[in-house]
Amino acid sequence: MQESATPGGAPRRRVGRPRSGVLDRELIARASLKLVTSGGYTALTMSAVAKALGVSPSALYNHVESKQELMQWIQEIVMDGVDSSAFATHPLEQALLRWAASYRDIFVDHAPLIPLIAVLPVSGSPRTLQMYEEVAAGFTRAGWKQSQIIPSIVAIESFIFGSALDATAPLDIFDPGANAGNIPHFEGALAAQRATGNNSAEDAFITGLRAMITGLLANAELD
Amino acid sequence: MQESATPGGAPRRRVGRPRSGVLDRELIARASLKLVTSGGYTALTMSAVAKALGVSPSALYNHVESKQELMQWIQEIVMDGVDSSAFATHPLEQALLRWAASYRDIFVDHAPLIPLIAVLPVSGSPRTLQMYEEVAAGFTRAGWKQSQIIPSIVAIESFIFGSALDATAPLDIFDPGANAGNIPHFEGALAAQRATGNNSAEDAFITGLRAMITGLLANAELD
DNA sequence: ATTACTAAATGAATGACGTTCATTTACTAG
DNA sequence: CTAGTAAATGAACGTCATTCATTTAGTAAT
Incomplete structure (x- = not known):
C-alpha cells in the first residue's frame, strides 16, 4: 500500500510535531x-x-x-458507551439482555445516527470492532455454531435500532383518532395495553428482546 | 365536531366543484x-x-x-403495498412470517421513510390502521392475551424497520480491514457466515424473524 | 354581462446549510 | 534568513425548502 519511494532516497520529514492549529x-x-x-x-x-x-x-x-x-x-x-462487559462475566442470555438494553438506551438519544450506522463499514472503528469481538466471544463460549453468530448479532442489532427509533415516537402514536370504530380488534388490544400502565415502547422492547433471545437460543444448533 | 352554524341561518356555499387547478x-x-x-x-x-x-x-x-x-x-x-392478507387465511405463525417479509421488502426500497414512520401518528392513515386491525385480529384469533398484542406487533415492526435499514448496507460492512488480528472470535464467525454463501442481511432477517416469532409464541400467555 | 369572490399558479426573494477556494497567517526545519 | 507547509480566513457558491405579494382564471350572485 506504500507509494513508490522518494526518487532521491533523501530522508523525508520524520516527526512533524503538531503544527500548531487550534483544531484537531x-x-x-x-x-x-x-x-x-x-x-x-x-x-x-x-x-x-x-x-x-x-x-x-x-x-x-x-x-x-x-x-x-x-x-x-x-x-x-x-458507541463507546455501549456496555458489552457482561459477556465476560455472565451467561449468554443475561449478557445479551444487558448489552442490548445498554445499546438501545444510548441510541434513543442519538436516533439520527441510526440510518448512518446501519450502513457504515465497521472497519474504521476499532472500538466498535472490539465490542463485536466481545459479543462474538460470548456466543462462541456458549457453544454456538460459528455460522450462526453473525446473523444472530445482526438480528439483535436490527431490533435494537428499530426499537430506538420507535422509542422517539410520541406516546399517542397509535391513537386511531377519527378513524376509530371499524377496527375493533386493534382498539381492544390498544386499550388492554394502555390499561397495563406500561410505556408502550418500553414494553415492546422488553417483550421483543426476550422473545428474540428466547427464540435464538431455542433455534440455535450448537457446535 | 361541527363548527357553530352560520349566525343568520343563511344557506352557505354547498357544492364546490373542484375549483379547476392542475394539482391535487x-x-x-x-x-x-x-x-x-x-x-x-x-x-x-x-x-x-x-x-x-x-x-x-x-x-x-x-x-x-x-x-x-x-x-x-x-x-x-x-404502506398500502404491505401484504397482510395472510392473517385471514393462515395460522398466526405463518401469517406473521409472510406479513413481516412483505413489510420489510417494501421498506428496503424506502429506507428514508423509516425514521419518519417510526415517529408518525397512525391516525392519519386509514389504510395503515386497517393493516393493524388485520394483524391484531390474527393475534386475537390465536388466543392471545389482549395486553400482549400491541407490544408484540411493535416489537416485530421495530425489527422490520431495523432490518430494512440494515439491508441497505454494503455487503462488506463487517470487513475488519486494517483492524483485523486481535478479534479472533469475530473474524471466525465472519468467515463462517461468509462460507455459507448467504447474503448477510437476508440471513439475519430470516434468523431474527424466526427467532422473534418463536420466542413470542413461546413466551405468550394465552387468554 | 358585470361584479365580487376565491382557489390556485407564478416568480422573485429569503434564509439555512454544506462546501469550495484563493489568500493569508504563523509555525518549523534547514 | 529562507523556504516550506499546516491551518485559518472570509468571501463566495449551489442546493434546498419555504414565503409572499401579485396575477390568473374559474364560479356564483346581482
Missing part, C-alpha cells in the same frame, strides 16, 4: 457531541461547531472531510 | 413516488416534483404543507 479531531468531535447533547441533532451544523470552537466554518474542513465524517466521529464516541 | 393530492403523491422509484430519495426535491408536474415549486404549497407531509403521503401509498 478530538476537539471537533467533543465539541460536536456537546452541541448534540445540549440541543439535539438539529443543533449540529458546521457553523455551530465552528462557533463553539471559536473558529470559522471553513477551518473545520482542514480536519474533517464532510459532515458525514463528523457524524461518524460522534458515532464512535457514542 | 393524488397527482402530487403519485408524481413524487414516481420520482423516488426512478431516482431514489435524493431525487425527491420540491423543484423536481414541480417540474414533473409542469408547475412551479411554490404552487405545491397550495396543496401540501411541507415536504414532510408530502413524504407522509408517499408513506401511505407505500
Whole structure:
C-alpha cells in the first residue's frame, strides 16, 4: 500500500510535531457531541461547531472531510458507551439482555445516527470492532455454531435500532383518532395495553428482546 | 365536531366543484413516488416534483404543507403495498412470517421513510390502521392475551424497520480491514457466515424473524 | 354581462446549510 | 534568513425548502 519511494532516497520529514492549529479531531468531535447533547441533532451544523470552537466554518474542513465524517466521529464516541462487559462475566442470555438494553438506551438519544450506522463499514472503528469481538466471544463460549453468530448479532442489532427509533415516537402514536370504530380488534388490544400502565415502547422492547433471545437460543444448533 | 352554524341561518356555499387547478393530492403523491422509484430519495426535491408536474415549486404549497407531509403521503401509498392478507387465511405463525417479509421488502426500497414512520401518528392513515386491525385480529384469533398484542406487533415492526435499514448496507460492512488480528472470535464467525454463501442481511432477517416469532409464541400467555 | 369572490399558479426573494477556494497567517526545519 | 507547509480566513457558491405579494382564471350572485 506504500507509494513508490522518494526518487532521491533523501530522508523525508520524520516527526512533524503538531503544527500548531487550534483544531484537531478530538476537539471537533467533543465539541460536536456537546452541541448534540445540549440541543439535539438539529443543533449540529458546521457553523455551530465552528462557533463553539471559536473558529470559522471553513477551518473545520482542514480536519474533517464532510459532515458525514463528523457524524461518524460522534458515532464512535457514542458507541463507546455501549456496555458489552457482561459477556465476560455472565451467561449468554443475561449478557445479551444487558448489552442490548445498554445499546438501545444510548441510541434513543442519538436516533439520527441510526440510518448512518446501519450502513457504515465497521472497519474504521476499532472500538466498535472490539465490542463485536466481545459479543462474538460470548456466543462462541456458549457453544454456538460459528455460522450462526453473525446473523444472530445482526438480528439483535436490527431490533435494537428499530426499537430506538420507535422509542422517539410520541406516546399517542397509535391513537386511531377519527378513524376509530371499524377496527375493533386493534382498539381492544390498544386499550388492554394502555390499561397495563406500561410505556408502550418500553414494553415492546422488553417483550421483543426476550422473545428474540428466547427464540435464538431455542433455534440455535450448537457446535 | 361541527363548527357553530352560520349566525343568520343563511344557506352557505354547498357544492364546490373542484375549483379547476392542475394539482391535487393524488397527482402530487403519485408524481413524487414516481420520482423516488426512478431516482431514489435524493431525487425527491420540491423543484423536481414541480417540474414533473409542469408547475412551479411554490404552487405545491397550495396543496401540501411541507415536504414532510408530502413524504407522509408517499408513506401511505407505500404502506398500502404491505401484504397482510395472510392473517385471514393462515395460522398466526405463518401469517406473521409472510406479513413481516412483505413489510420489510417494501421498506428496503424506502429506507428514508423509516425514521419518519417510526415517529408518525397512525391516525392519519386509514389504510395503515386497517393493516393493524388485520394483524391484531390474527393475534386475537390465536388466543392471545389482549395486553400482549400491541407490544408484540411493535416489537416485530421495530425489527422490520431495523432490518430494512440494515439491508441497505454494503455487503462488506463487517470487513475488519486494517483492524483485523486481535478479534479472533469475530473474524471466525465472519468467515463462517461468509462460507455459507448467504447474503448477510437476508440471513439475519430470516434468523431474527424466526427467532422473534418463536420466542413470542413461546413466551405468550394465552387468554 | 358585470361584479365580487376565491382557489390556485407564478416568480422573485429569503434564509439555512454544506462546501469550495484563493489568500493569508504563523509555525518549523534547514 | 529562507523556504516550506499546516491551518485559518472570509468571501463566495449551489442546493434546498419555504414565503409572499401579485396575477390568473374559474364560479356564483346581482
